Amino acid sequence: xxxxxxxxxxxxxxxxxxxxxxxxxxxxxxxxxxxxxxxxxxxxxxxxxxxxxxxxxxxxxxxxxxxxxxxxxxxxxxxxxxxxxxxxxxxxxxxxxxxxxxxxxxxxxxxxxxxxxxxxxxxxxxxxxxxxxxxxxxxxxx
Numbered sequence: 507x508x509x510x511x512x513x514x515x516x517x518x519x520x521x522x523x524x525x526x527x528x529x530x531x532x533x534x535x536x537x538x539x540x541x542x543x544x545x546x547x548x549x550x551x552x553x554x555x556x557x558x559x560x561x562x563x564x565x566x567x568x569x570x571x572x573x574x575x576x577x578x579x580x581x582x583x584x585x586x587x588x589x590x591x592x593x594x595x596x597x598x599x600x601x602x603x604x605x606x607x608x609x610x611x612x613x614x615x616x617x618x619x620x621x622x623x624x625x626x627x628x629x630x631x632x633x634x635x636x637x638x639x640x641x642x643x644x645x646x647x648x
Contacts, residue, residue: 512545517546520545521554540558540562548577569596572600577601578607588614594620595625609635611642
């Protein structure tokens with residue numbers, strides 16, 4: 507597990523984290539949970555989060571990036587998770603998501619059948635965003 511919620515590391519901290527654990531993850535560390543909630547991450551930091559997800563793609567079951575202002579940067583994560591069949595829990599609550607972010611999540615749900623729990627409260631996705639997520643859920647087989 508990598509539990510670093512509330513550390514306020516920011517995008518630079520995410521970059522440093524990736525540099526320090528990448529070799530360890532690919533050689534022996536098998537992360538099942540990564541919690542980077544409340545770390546002042548932005549869309550820029552999501553690029554580094556994807557690197558962590560990618561190196562742990564065979565074992566990572568839970569990812570939380572809640573309470574970070576990632577906004578439309580969620581697309582970096584959702585694009586990568588379309589080909590992941592291990593992650594079962596994704597928490598993007600209070601991430602500054604808009605209709606576009608909800609649309610990315612809806613598209614993810616259409617093709618990724620391993621996600622069983624999606625936390626996305628306290629985002630301003632509006633009716634259109636809710637509709638996008640609902641459409642994704644209708645196609646989802648989980």
